[in-house]
Amino acid sequence: MNVLAVIPAYNEEESLASTVNELIETCPQVDYLVIDDGSSDKTWDICKQQGFSHIHMPVNTGLSSVFRTGMKYALRHDYDAVVQLDADGQHVPEYIPTMARAMEEQNADIVIASRVLNGEAPSGLRNAGSKLLSWLIKRTTGATITDPTSGMRLYNRKMIEMFATGFDVHPEPDMVALVARRGGRIAEIPAHVRERQGGESYLTIGRSVSYMLRTSLSILLYQWLR
């Protein structure tokens, strides 16, 4: 299976090089593409100095636009599957071959690296939010997804086409729910996720709450409308 790792990077100068080097060492058979989302720090310089395969967005456009750029690239270069790998070092690249195997064996459209299946549920409020989304997805689609907010997901060819050409698609839990609702297969494998290796988390408390509200509402609206 021809897998491309898409690595969105916005101001990730601290951790980008170690993330990409770890991927190259542990999974030499996996191609990768760093997409610098118009960073204001040295992210782009690092890509050029280290000779990383990369694309530079001239302005900051946000994660979903960056990810879709990666999907368009994958479609044009004929990849079988795309995995999203965070530049902050949280995602362990070792799991990519396991995810690809799960995709083939279970004929899955999306394979999620699940922290919950690995027995490391996030604590407190974040866990409550994640559980709420799992419950909502179960109720609206019947699919069991233990870790809907895990960012490390492997998408198959059909998903690559959907993300590259679709309207209003983004790599978020409500899309996973929409795919499940349309009869797509979602698989999960147990996976360890590290603490972030540098930079700052985007999710503050206010943003987390508004994220939860929007995602829940979106899952419900998709349920009725698409």
Add this chain to the structure above:
Amino acid sequence: MQLSLRLIILAGALLIIATVLKSIRKKRILMNDATGWVCVALLLLFMAIFPEVVVWISGQLGFMSPANFVFLVATGLLTVKAFRDTASISLLRHKLEELTQESALAQADNDASAQGEDK
């Protein structure tokens, strides 16, 4: 709160919800932008269905009539929305300028290297 005002608010809320849902289905709006409007409509719906809450709050704040309070809330929401729209249009304008400049410079680089190859 008068029954007529409640009915008008109710009709308005339902109209907003219908418009937003139709736009989502027809792919005329991104889900991210639509959810805010659904929340506004739900707030209006709440005010129409439970007027006693509105009456109580407006009484506590010393309004002459609950209708005045309803109008103030609506104006306040619209002001916030208008500002956020202005801010996002500003950003879009900035990004459009950046993109145009980048694209023009990339085109110039392309032309220069094409000319270099011709010689």
